[in-house]
Amino acid sequence: MGPTMFSSVLIANRGEIACRIARTARRLGLRTIAVYSDADAQSLHVRMCDTAHRVGPAPASESYLRIDALIDAAKASGADCIHPGYGFLSENAGFAEACRDAGIVFVGPPADAIRAMGLKDRAKALMEKAGVPVVPGFHGDMQDPTFLKRKAFEIGYPVLIKAVAGGGGKGMRKVERHADFDTALEAAKREATSAFGDARVLIEKYVGSPRHIEMQVFADRHGNVIHLNERDCTLQRRHQKVIEEAPAPGLSADLRARMGQAAVAAAKAVGYEGAGTVEFIADGARGLKADGFWFMEMNTRLQVEHPVTEAVTGLDLVEWQFRISAGEALPLAQNEVRLDGHAAEARLYAEDPERGFLPSTGRLIALQFPAGEGLRIDSGVEAGDTVTPFYDPMIAKLIAHGATRGEALDRLADALDATVVIGPRSNAGFLSRLCRASGFRDGEFDTGFIDGHLAELGAEPLGLDAAAAAAGVAGLLHREAARLAAAEGEPAALSSPWDATDAFQLSGARRVTVPVLADGENVVAEVAYRPAGPEVTVGGAVAAPDAVTVVDGAAVYVLRQGRQTRVVLRDLALDASGDAGAGGLVRAPMHGKVLAILVEKGDRVTRGQRLAIIEAMKMEHTLVAPLDGLVAEVAVAAEAQLAEGARVMVIEAVDAPSEK
Ligand code: ADP
Numbered sequence: 021m022g023p024t025m026f027s028s029v030l031i032a033n034r035g036e037i038a039c040r041i042a043r044t045a046r047r048l049g050l051r052t053i054a055v056y057s058d059a060d061a062q063s064l065h066v067r068m069c070d071t072a073h074r075v076g077p078a079p080a081s082e083s084y085l086r087i088d089a090l091i092d093a094a095k096a097s098g099a100d101c102i103h104p105g106y107g108f109l110s111e112n113a114g115f116a117e118a119c120r121d122a123g124i125v126f127v128g129p130p131a132d133a134i135r136a137m138g139l140k141d142r143a144k145a146l147m148e149k150a151g152v153p154v155v156p157g158f159h160g161d162m163q164d165p166t167f168l169k170r171k172a173f174e175i176g177y178p179v180l181i182k183a184v185a186g187g188g189g190k191g192m193r194k195v196e197r198h199a200d201f202d203t204a205l206e207a208a209k210r211e212a213t214s215a216f217g218d219a220r221v222l223i224e225k226y227v228g229s230p231r232h233i234e235m236q237v238f239a240d241r242h243g244n245v246i247h248l249n250e251r252d253c254t255l256q257r258r259h260q261k262v263i264e265e266a267p268a269p270g271l272s273a274d275l276r277a278r279m280g281q282a283a284v285a286a287a288k289a290v291g292y293e294g295a296g297t298v299e300f301i302a303d304g305a306r307g308l309k310a311d312g313f314w315f316m317e318m319n320t321r322l323q324v325e326h327p328v329t330e331a332v333t334g335l336d337l338v339e340w341q342f343r344i345s346a347g348e349a350l351p352l353a354q355n356e357v358r359l360d361g362h363a364a365e366a367r368l369y370a371e372d373p374e375r376g377f378l379p380s381t382g383r384l385i386a387l388q389f390p391a392g393e394g395l396r397i398d399s400g401v402e403a404g405d406t407v408t409p410f411y412d413p414m415i416a417k418l419i420a421h422g423a424t425r426g427e428a429l430d431r432l433a434d435a436l437d438a439t440v441v442i443g444p445r446s447n448a449g450f451l452s453r454l455c456r457a458s459g460f461r462d463g464e465f466d467t468g469f470i471d472g473h474l475a476e477l478g479a480e481p482l483g484l485d486a487a488a489a490a491a492g493v494a495g496l497l498h499r500e501a502a503r504l505a506a507a508e509g510e511p512a513a514l515s516s517p518w519d520a521t522d523a524f525q526l527s528g529a530r531r532v533t534v535p536v537l538a539d540g541e542n543v544v545a546e547v548a549y550r551p552a553g554p555e556v557t558v559g560g561a562v563a564a565p566d567a568v569t570v571v572d573g574a575a576v577y578v579l580r581q582g583r584q585t586r587v588v589l590r591d592l593a594l595d596a597s598g599d600a601g602a603g604g605l606v607r608a609p610m611h612g613k614v615l616a617i618l619v620e621k622g623d624r625v626t627r628g629q630r631l632a633i634i635e636a637m638k639m640e641h642t643l644v645a646p647l648d649g650l651v652a653e654v655a656v657a658a659e660a661q662l663a664e665g666a667r668v669m670v671i672e673a674v675d676a677p678s679e680k
């Protein structure tokens with residue numbers, strides 16, 4: 021039965037989290053109301069909800085962060101409550117108050133609790149008072165640089181400078197030596213000002229072998245506070261979580277109970293209500309210790325990684341959030357909370373690990389996830405959707421649950437290997453290697469693990485995957501042959517596609533070159549026609565049989581071992597690269613001799629149709645029509661010698677087929 025008080029919810033967020041909340045809301049019988057920016061009008065979260073309201077243009081500051089627009093949408097749609105998700109306004113006390121003032125329940129903690137934990141310095145002072153261990157350091161009001169530098173010296177290097185208003189790893193600088201302090205402070209303040217409009221910082225002892233272990237807490241309006249065990253979020257990049265798991269490797273039941281008590285005390289100290297996370301930093305050198313963990317901050321919201329807790333406790337945390345916001349008491353007592361097996365989550369991002377994890381936007385040409393026992397996929401996009409530059413480029417979260425840590429991590433790695441993301445590049449391969457990395461598997465890791473193993477994890481430029489490029493060329497040949505055959509009304513002869521429909525037979529050599537652009541690189545593929553069919557090689561590498569190929573327009577995308585290679589016939593790429601103004605200029609791809617001209621001036625040709633054959637280095641190279649059109653000019657004759665780049669033919673575009 022649903023929470024008695026609510027019949028509808030407005031979800032003030034987007035993407036994966038909005039979809040996640042909508043799923044539970046639906047199951048509880050609530051009417052779901054989405055909001056969207058102009059960039060998200062067709063998004064999955066909009067499609068999933070019962071109704072949707074536009075809140076503004078694409079930039080978050082003009083849409084998802086507009087308190088007035090969100091409240092207007094909630095009023096217009098008659099929403100009983102607003103769930104803020106995570107990110108955006110989820111930790112904004114002003115938003116919680118605006119909801120209350122509008123008579124709409126904010127599914128989250130009271131504004132005062134958000135405020136109390138909002139600034140890291142005030143939160144630490146509060147925690148000290150409540151008897152919760154905090155990271156040694158300075159978190160006072162004095163911000164004079166000379167004073168701060170002296171404090172850093174007293175604390176002892178290395179230290180961490182943190183923006184008091186910080187979040188998302190921003191405004192943070194590790195300082196190893198006294199001499200570097202001034203520069204680091206400047207940088208931290210600059211970043212803090214631009215990200216949070218607040219330059220103030222605190223200084224902490226940098227904990228050696230740091231492990232990030234956090235406690236999920238829940239509190240109700242009736243004074244009950246419990247924890248739902250920990251999550252280990254030690255695998256990070258730039259202080260941002262990459263893989264999270266529960267339980268934390270090497271955490272004893274006794275230590276779990278202590279950490280849980282500290283987290284409950286933290287929540288009680290601020291009059292907490294609802295879901296929250298108390299983050300601790302632990303010293304992992306020579307194992308976790310009872311006196312070796314300290315409070316870092318409390319996140320007063322649901323967290324990205326909450327599904328690992330759901331997996332090991334068997335609970336739905338979003339359901340709990342609704343029930344508690346509706347005034348119900350916590351459904352379980354502390355000793356009734358389960359901890360079953362092990363769960364791990366990987367954040368799948370549209371980013372390129374080989375290029376410094378740069379976000380990689382664009383249309384998701386293909387997107388497929390495996391399904392199976394112990395596997396959960398939370399996504400906010402589907403194939404055909406676009407990853408835009410406006411928001412967090414997370415594609416999905418993959419969560420695996422197993423009886424043991426090994427089983428969960430194997431399951432997660434296998435799921436990542438079976439995931440297909442085509443279009444934007446993704447970190448799937450990187451994440452899968454991370455799940456299998458030996459130090460991590462042995463439980464010997466700290467927050468520096470990823471940075472210390474970038475090369476092993478494939479997070480560096482790896483160069484062209486020649487076997488994938490060859491597979492892409494095979495895919496292109498196959499596609500072009502099928503297209504030509506269809507155009508001529510004949511079935512495609514798939515065994516030997518390239519010459520299947522051509523009466524012109526070359527004597528002698530049965531090796532043909534195909535110049536392509538593979539990930540923007542000029543590459544010449546070789547096709548050898550063997551009795552068993554054509555064999556494509558690039559730089560001696562045979563087309564990989566394990567590659568997934570997807571044709572999209574003129575390009576073939578090849579996915580192999582988590583890496584994507586995009587292949588385009590170079591002739592077809594000419595117009596795309598702006599080589600010829602009209603788009604129909606056909607050039608010689610290399611020095612060579614014209615073996616045959618297969619068309620005449622005035623002929624109608626279709627894109628991909630063979631135009632001429634050039635011989636170079638004892639191999640045949642076929643030139644194809646870059647577009648549908650008429651042969652406007654034939655610039656060379658058979659037997660002519662050509663220089664690389666020489667003008668061979670011009671094809672004039674014909675807009676629509678006029679015949680028949
Ligand atoms: P944690 O992982 O501790 O919950 P994060 O800071 O990593 O904390 O997660 C919150 C971040 O998620 C926000 O800073 C924001 O960039 C991002 N975010 C916010 N909304 C969404 C969303 N709908 N989908 C994906 N990411 C989001």
Ligand code: ADP
Nearest residue numbers: 186187188189190224225226227230232259467
């Ligand atoms: P944010 O608000 O950006 O999440 P946190 O205070 O939670 O900031 O710190 C983010 C990350 O930085 C932590 O998860 C941890 O990996 C690292 N970190 C923070 N404080 C320390 C510390 N004192 N020593 C070592 N690492 C730390």
Ligand code: MG
Nearest residue numbers: 188299316317
């Ligand atoms: Mg944090």
